[in-house]
Amino acid sequence: MFSRRKLIGSTVMATSVLPTLGWGKGLDFQPRGSVGKLERLPTLDLESRDDFNMSYRIFVNGEVRKAAMDRAISILKANKLNINAEVDLKQAITLFENDPILATNMHSYVRGQQVMWSQLRDAIYANGDALMAEMEAADNTGPGKLELNPRMALPDYTKQEIHNQPGGYVGDEFAGHIYYYGTNNFWMGHNYQDEMHIKLAAETPIPADGKVKRILDAGCGDGRLTMALQERFPDAEVWGIDVGGPMVRFSHMRANDLGNKANYAQRLAEDTKFPDGYFDIVTSFLLFHEVSAAANKKIIAETARILRPGGVFAPGDIRTSKGVMTGYRQFFNWWNTRWNYEVWMLEHIGTDYQKVFTENGLSWDANEKTRFGGSANAVGVKKA
Numbered sequence: 001m002f003s004r005r006k007l008i009g010s011t012v013m014a015t016s017v018l019p020t021l022g023w024g025k026g027l028d029f030q031p032r033g034s035v036g037k038l039e040r041l042p043t044l045d046l047e048s049r050d051d052f053n054m055s056y057r058i059f060v061n062g063e064v065r066k067a068a069m070d071r072a073i074s075i076l077k078a079n080k081l082n083i084n085a086e087v088d089l090k091q092a093i094t095l096f097e098n099d100p101i102l103a104t105n106m107h108s109y110v111r112g113q114q115v116m117w118s119q120l121r122d123a124i125y126a127n128g129d130a131l132m133a134e135m136e137a138a139d140n141t142g143p144g145k146l147e148l149n150p151r152m153a154l155p156d157y158t159k160q161e162i163h164n165q166p167g168g169y170v171g172d173e174f175a176g177h178i179y180y181y182g183t184n185n186f187w188m189g190h191n192y193q194d195e196m197h198i199k200l201a202a203e204t205p206i207p208a209d210g211k212v213k214r215i216l217d218a219g220c221g222d223g224r225l226t227m228a229l230q231e232r233f234p235d236a237e238v239w240g241i242d243v244g245g246p247m248v249r250f251s252h253m254r255a256n257d258l259g260n261k262a263n264y265a266q267r268l269a270e271d272t273k274f275p276d277g278y279f280d281i282v283t284s285f286l287l288f289h290e291v292s293a294a295a296n297k298k299i300i301a302e303t304a305r306i307l308r309p310g311g312v313f314a315p316g317d318i319r320t321s322k323g324v325m326t327g328y329r330q331f332f333n334w335w336n337t338r339w340n341y342e343v344w345m346l347e348h349i350g351t352d353y354q355k356v357f358t359e360n361g362l363s364w365d366a367n368e369k370t371r372f373g374g375s376a377n378a379v380g381v382k383k384a
Ligand SMILES: C[S@@+](CC[C@H](N)C(=O)[O-])C[C@H]1O[C@@H](n2cnc3c(N)ncnc32)[C@H](O)[C@@H]1O
Pocket: 158, 169, 170, 183, 218, 219, 220, 221, 222, 223, 225, 241, 242, 243, 244, 247, 267, 268, 269, 270, 284, 285, 286, 287, 290, 291, 295
């Protein structure tokens, strides 16, 4: 199979056959190859737009966010409220919703996000036939396995355009491509070589007996953590599962391209089909805040079922303490839900995960030393 990853530095780039393949099709430019683990965007024009969007994101998340926070503080003070105290969500909305500086911050963020998704999606669709042919050609190749379940019933809560991603994870056949390039932008240049996911894999806690034969990464998305776990545990059987067929399809293609033997399957985290006690470690990164509270409880019950006694559950967005819901935090979570379509964020924040862990026979480790996903991330161990 033609490998776009071998293009950089290759004289083959000058031949006329390349524009009929992959990203190059229909464009004026040749495919631009890869830098390490990053397959570059196909044209200088698109890459420049993406760089611009990223710079804008850095500005909005930095200077503009700071101005919004300062403004929130002055509004709280003017209303004789303690800036560090708990504030009710409704009160926070009333206080901040119509303030122009806070509105500038949130709308700049969302508009930047929309432009970023739309430019990526347009470019991907302009090359849709070739990109689909490439993905299809990779479906049955190895070293890792791919399982797609196109007839699987998709729970309604997954049919959302979370964070404005067009088509979401299940409604666009190129969701994996869109998510991969979109999150490169989202992580503001700090994950081009998967370095953030490699760090997460390095921090993943292991069972006390040190035995790691099988690992599951639930809600694997574009599969970067799954791949990084496979790299850390080369002899383990590593699986990434995701409700989105296009997500695991892209992950499988990318893993194969990079010679990584991780396996991917389109399955639900609440119904994984794996046997009882199969895994030593179950991870997830940024899954729970994008899932309904009812489904989250099922996912944790399923995780407890497939972990062996002493096995470790390390989810990358469940905090051991929800912290103080200050006025600004409440408002931030609300607008992220309302305008950035983080549909399940408020349900996630309202869930008592300690109770859910305990009910399912998982310990709740409140030791907040630095580990997977940051200092206050929950880790559960399956009781014997
Ligand atoms: C924010 S993305 C995180 C992806 C990846 N873990 C990462 O680090 O970028 C959340 C992922 O969870 C998947 N997901 C949501 N609900 C799921 C479910 N019930 N079962 C499996 N995957 C699910 C989505 O399709 C999406 O790919």
